Amino acid sequence: MLNRVMVLLLATVAAGMVSLSNAGLVELESVPVSSDSQDCLSCHEELHPGIVSAWRQSRHSRITPGEAMQVQGLGLKVSSKEIPERFLNVAVGCAECHTQRAEAHAGTFDHGGYEVHTAVSPKDCATCHTQEADQFSRNLMAHARGNLVENPLYMDLARTIEGRVARKGQQLDFTPADPLTQAESCLHCHGTKLEVMGFKERDTLHGLMDFPVVNGWPNQGVGRKNTDDSLGTCGACHNRHQFSIEMARQPYTCKKCHVGPDVPAYKVYSASRHGNMFSTHGKEWNFTNVPWTVGEDFTAPTCASCHVSLLADPAGNEIVPRTHQMTDRLPWRIFGLIYAHPHPVSPDTSIIRNDEGLPLPTNFDGTTAKDFLINASTMAERKENMSTVCRSCHGSAWVDVFWERFEQTVQTTNADTLEATKIMTDIWKSGYAVNHLAGGSPFDEAIERRWSDIWLFYANHIRFASAMAGGGDYGVFANGRYHITKEIMELNEWLTTQKKVKGGQEGKE
Numbered sequence: 278m279l280n281r282v283m284v285l286l287l288a289t290v291a292a293g294m295v296s297l298s299n300a301g302l303v304e305l306e307s308v309p310v311s312s313d314s315q316d317c318l319s320c321h322e323e324l325h326p327g328i329v330s331a332w333r334q335s336r337h338s339r340i341t342p343g344e345a346m347q348v349q350g351l352g353l354k355v356s357s358k359e360i361p362e363r364f365l366n367v368a369v370g371c372a373e374c375h376t377q378r379a380e381a382h383a384g385t386f387d388h389g390g391y392e393v394h395t396a397v398s399p400k401d402c403a404t405c406h407t408q409e410a411d412q413f414s415r416n417l418m419a420h421a422r423g424n425l426v427e428n429p430l431y432m433d434l435a436r437t438i439e440g441r442v443a444r445k446g447q448q449l450d451f452t453p454a455d456p457l458t459q460a461e462s463c464l465h466c467h468g469t470k471l472e473v474m475g476f477k478e479r480d481t482l483h484g485l486m487d488f489p490v491v492n493g494w495p496n497q498g499v500g501r502k503n504t505d506d507s508l509g510t511c512g513a514c515h516n517r518h519q520f521s522i523e524m525a526r527q528p529y530t531c532k533k534c535h536v537g538p539d540v541p542a543y544k545v546y547s548a549s550r551h552g553n554m555f556s557t558h559g560k561e562w563n564f565t566n567v568p569w570t571v572g573e574d575f576t577a578p579t580c581a582s583c584h585v586s587l588l589a590d591p592a593g594n595e596i597v598p599r600t601h602q603m604t605d606r607l608p609w610r611i612f613g614l615i616y617a618h619p620h621p622v623s624p625d626t627s628i629i630r631n632d633e634g635l636p637l638p639t640n641f642d643g644t645t646a647k648d649f650l651i652n653a654s655t656m657a658e659r660k661e662n663m664s665t666v667c668r669s670c671h672g673s674a675w676v677d678v679f680w681e682r683f684e685q686t687v688q689t690t691n692a693d694t695l696e697a698t699k700i701m702t703d704i705w706k707s708g709y710a711v712n713h714l715a716g717g718s719p720f721d722e723a724i725e726r727r728w729s730d731i732w733l734f735y736a737n738h739i740r741f742a743s744a745m746a747g748g749g750d751y752g753v754f755a756n757g758r759y760h761i762t763k764e765i766m767e768l769n770e771w772l773t774t775q776k777k778v779k780g781g782q783e784g785k786e
């Protein structure tokens with residue numbers, strides 16, 4: 278790679294008037310704004326000072342795509358090789374994002390002569406950030422909405438969690454949640470579908486104006502379906518209108534969605550040694566440099582360092598490339614459905630069918646729907662990608678033992694889930710609860726909830742504690758092994774008691 282001084286010198290000659298930014302990149306002192314965007318600013322400066330000042334602080338207002346493309350080496354932030362002429366020599370302003378690809382967006386409205394759409398989508402960003410948009414589309418996250426709503430079994434689970442419950446006779450009856458509740462619940466993270474319902478006149482400071490009425494908006498869910506039918510939102514991690522890399526690299530950004538008892542990544546990270554170091558020394562670290570230099574810019578990883586970031590050594594050599602396809606560094610899907618398993622091949626998991634014909638990546642007996650999952654050599658490649666990150670701070674013996682313990686944890690938690698599922702299957706077969714095979718749901722009875730807690734909460738806690746390098750208590754007493762064994766004891770005792778009382782023949786419902 279060219280060293281930074283050389284990059285700056287070359288860029289200085291090319292750009293004329295430049296000054297240095299602390300990131301070691303070029304930055305124009307004054308960047309021309311297109312006349313369209315100046316028009317937007319003339320009203321919105323007063324209407325939305327918050328939006329305009331966030332944009333002024335962003336790199337989009339401070340460097341033109343043409344300038345950005347001249348950066349050589351790892352500091353290059355704009356991945357598109359060709360960017361249409363009209364964008365090259367102006368700042369990326371309001372009009373550059375909100376009026377491009379107007380014909381592709383169902384929600385486009387006439388706004389004082391401009392064809393504007395509100396929900397700027399990954400395909401709009403792709404004009405300048407092709408690589409990030411391509412990679413993100415191959416990520417589970419971009420498909421998070423479809424992976425839930427196109428899967429009848431998962432929607433059945435959703436119904437028993439977010440749906441309306443009413444008592445009918447002795448039974449409880451669950452009906453699916455209404456759209457407003459869904460947007461507040463599962464789809465808050467997984468993403469809503471933006472649907473243009475029509476247009477409505479609003480009385481504004483600038484008189485009557487027409488705006489679209491969009492069901493499902495606002496929403497920043499990772500797998501949102503947009504008004505141009507593209508999937509996902511970059512805004513889930515990149516806050517508008519600052520779009521700062523600094524925020525994307527902080528663990529708090531991921532915490533919004535990765536914190537619950539089912540997906541406790543943040544909790545476990547914040548209790549781990551890596552998280553302790555981030556809380557103690559993070560204030561002194563540099564979160565804006567690109568590439569991100571291990572040792573110089575930071576000394577312990579955040580979520581981004583292990584899962585996404587382009588990392589370099591102090592000599593400027595690349596350690597790992599940036600990836601918005603986070604599965605590049607993940608051999609295992611540790612989120613149990615209902616067992617941990619190798620990652621799915623396609624990010625669209627709604628296409629998976631197990632041996633029983635259910636849309637699940639594993640069978641109830643613990644084996645996998647292997648045709649839909651990555652093979653051993655892909656797993657090995659991905660493990661090596663992640664290990665390369667670890668080895669920038671740890672010796673290989675440390676890293677190898679880490680994987681050995683982690684993979685053992687995957688096996689033992691799967692074995693616990695299997696024992697629990699055997700007991701549950703006995704309960705269903707004995708008729709003490711009614712599952713999907715008998716025309717019911719495997720999720721809507723109290724005893725079934727105890728079974729699902731085992732794989733959804735406790736097995737996941739133990740695996741995340743192991744994967745995120747040691748949120749110690751989360752693997753044992755805080756929703757960990759203590760709870761798995763306790764729940765298995767109680768599940769078993771419940772079944773034994775039922776058999777004593779009912780003698781094993783009559784069912785419910």
Ligand code: HEC
Nearest residue numbers: 313316317320371372375389391393394395481482483488
């Ligand atoms: C004549 C003044 C004016 C100009 C010029 C103008 N806007 Fe607006 N814009 C408004 C007003 C007023 C609103 C409504 C604000 C509200 O409802 O709080 C609005 C709302 C919006 C919204 C939100 C729409 C929604 O779905 O609620 C977007 C996005 C937007 N403008 C973008 C732009 C862009 C991009 C430009 C330049 C191409 C622009 N505006 C130019 C006055 C203007």
Ligand code: HEC
Nearest residue numbers: 317321328329332337369370371374395396397496512517
């Ligand atoms: C880099 C692209 C980009 C640029 C530049 C940009 N926007 Fe946006 N804007 C977005 C995104 C992304 C959203 C989030 C919309 C969504 O997906 O829900 C948004 C949302 C908005 C909204 C609705 C927000 C709300 O809370 O109601 C308004 C209004 C708006 N932008 C106005 C502007 C104005 C004015 C400018 C210029 C100062 C501007 N935007 C520049 C991408 C951009």
Ligand code: HEC
Nearest residue numbers: 336341342345354364369397402404405511515520521522
């Ligand atoms: C017309 C081109 C263009 C479009 C469209 C565009 N960007 Fe950018 N983006 C840029 C340029 C230019 C930079 C600054 C590059 C530099 O500093 O070298 C940038 C930088 C960024 C950065 C890095 C910021 C930092 O702090 O280092 C992020 C993140 C980003 N853009 C996200 C987005 C997202 C998300 C969208 C869509 C909502 C988007 N961009 C749309 C051109 C664009």
Ligand code: HEC
Nearest residue numbers: 424431434435438439462463465466533534535540612626
């Ligand atoms: C706070 C954010 C959040 C909410 C709310 C949320 N989820 Fe999730 N969901 C996640 C995350 C994060 C993952 C990925 C976990 C992982 O990979 O470790 C996930 C993954 C899933 C998956 C796996 C999908 C697949 O095939 O890959 C299912 C199923 C699921 N969630 C169901 C639900 C249901 C049902 C609800 C509502 C009752 C819900 N989620 C609400 C964040 C959320």
Ligand code: HEC
Nearest residue numbers: 416417418421424466467498499513531534580584603604
């Ligand atoms: C708006 C919510 C949200 C935010 C913010 C978010 N995620 Fe996710 N993430 C999800 C959901 C939902 C899934 C599960 C998708 C599925 O299984 O269909 C997921 C899945 C994942 C996965 C599984 C692999 C894959 O291909 O997607 C990883 C790894 C991940 N997220 C890491 C991160 C990191 C790191 C951050 C922060 C930089 C982050 N996420 C921010 C909601 C979010």
Ligand code: HEC
Nearest residue numbers: 354399402406409410413511513514525581585586587599
């Ligand atoms: C799940 C969180 C997440 C989502 C969603 C996401 N990003 Fe990022 N993005 C990150 C992280 C983390 C970084 C920092 C990477 C690094 O340190 O190298 C980043 C960095 C970037 C950069 C900065 C590149 C540079 O060299 O400075 C750009 C541009 C970018 N993302 C564009 C996008 C676009 C476009 C989308 C939507 C298609 C998107 N991102 C969606 C997490 C995300």
Ligand code: HEC
Nearest residue numbers: 531535542543546578579580583607608609610611612744
């Ligand atoms: C030290 C590096 C490291 C850090 C820091 C880290 N992770 Fe992980 N993460 C891993 C490893 C290793 C795995 C397990 C590998 C696998 O699943 O194949 C993992 C697994 C995951 C998974 C499960 C993926 C799946 O498909 O089931 C998610 C989601 C995740 N991490 C999110 C996060 C979030 C959010 C943070 C920050 C709060 C974070 N990680 C911090 C290394 C890290």
Ligand code: HEC
Nearest residue numbers: 550551571575576577578583663666667669670679746747
């Ligand atoms: C940027 C440097 C850096 C990276 C990258 C990194 N670590 Fe660490 N890690 C550290 C430091 C520093 C410590 C603290 C050592 C101490 O406490 O003395 C640590 C501690 C640990 C611990 C000990 C936890 C405990 O509480 O005992 C484990 C396990 C670990 N790391 C595993 C990993 C794995 C696995 C990866 C890759 C997935 C990784 N680390 C990546 C810097 C890093």
